[in-house]
Amino acid sequence: MSLLAFDRVDAHYGNARILHGVSFEIGAGERVAILGRNGVGKTTIVNTLCGVTTIRAGAVCIRGVRYDSLPNYLAARSGIASVLQGRGILPNLTIEENLLLGAAVSRPGPWTLKTVYELFPALGERAGNPGLGLSGGQQQMLAIGRALMANPDLLVLDEPSEGLAPVIVDELARLFNHLANEGTAIMLIEQNIRLIQRVADRYHVLSKGEVTETGTLAGMTTQQLQDHITI
Numbered sequence: 127m128s129l130l131a132f133d134r135v136d137a138h139y140g141n142a143r144i145l146h147g148v149s150f151e152i153g154a155g156e157r158v159a160i161l162g163r164n165g166v167g168k169t170t171i172v173n174t175l176c177g178v179t180t181i182r183a184g185a186v187c188i189r190g191v192r193y194d195s196l197p198n199y200l201a202a203r204s205g206i207a208s209v210l211q212g213r214g215i216l217p218n219l220t221i222e223e224n225l226l227l228g229a230a231v232s233r234p235g236p237w238t239l240k241t242v243y244e245l246f247p248a249l250g251e252r253a254g255n256p257g258l259g260l261s262g263g264q265q266q267m268l269a270i271g272r273a274l275m276a277n278p279d280l281l282v283l284d285e286p287s288e289g290l291a292p293v294i295v296d297e298l299a300r301l302f303n304h305l306a307n308e309g310t311a312i313m314l315i316e317q318n319i320r321l322i323q324r325v326a327d328r329y330h331v332l333s334k335g336e337v338t339e340t341g342t343l344a345g346m347t348t349q350q351l352q353d354h355i356t357i
């Protein structure tokens with residue numbers, strides 16, 4: 127059974143239909159990239175998972191159970207944690223308070239303040255500082271650490287490399303591979319070719335709200351990959 131399945135999903139913002147019959151599945155421990163040019167609906171997939179859009183047709187299922195039939199508190203505990211585009215750090219909270227927000231769903235697992243600080247020592251050294259006092263790379267670590275605090279089975283990453291220097295993006299690639307090797311499935315929405323190639327095994331291409339192509343990264347050249355994400 128898949129961890130996450132979109133089955134012919136039509137998702138709307140108000141009356142604007144953005145996703146048109148989108149289907150894909152992610153199994154335990156898989157590394158899946160969602161590719162596509164700007165504005166095709168990639169973030170809308172994340173928003174649909176977060177309950178921001180209205181699903182007017184099709185179904186989103188988590189471990190075979192329709193997500194929209196779950197009470198909110200169970201959906202939050204479903205084992206899917208998202209790192210949103212722009213990171214979503216709460217500026218008036220300290221680093222530690224931001225991390226603790228991720229633990230609010232109380233899922234058991236290896237990730238605690240202690241293990242997140244071991245992974246990202248820079249966060250532990252500044253635990254009482256405001257989240258926005260961090261560099262861009264450290265803010266991304268905080269956003270990822272906060273998601274890990276929910277002990278997810280699937281980590282959804284929306285453009286994690288945005289605004290980061292290549293050396294930090296390489297660190298992210300190592301981190302995502304480490305998490306995947308430990309069994310956390312990864313859904314990577316990205317436009318950074320190097321990060322996609324280093325992390326993902328499979329891909330789905332989104333175009334104007336529809337999945338138009340699906341395959342393995344091993345079978346795709348860098349130029350083909352570039353063509354899928356360049357305006």
Ligand SMILES: Nc1ncnc2c1ncn2[C@@H]1O[C@H](COP(=O)(O)OP(=O)(O)OP(=O)(O)O)[C@@H](O)[C@H]1O
Pocket residue numbers: 139142144162163164165166167168169170171
């Ligand atoms: N809250 C909203 N209300 C109405 N329309 C929206 C909303 N958010 C996004 N859209 C529209 O939905 C479409 C898809 O946007 P989305 O952010 O999902 O694209 P994307 O593929 O993630 O793009 P990008 O790579 O630029 O982040 C766009 O036309 C956008 O203008």
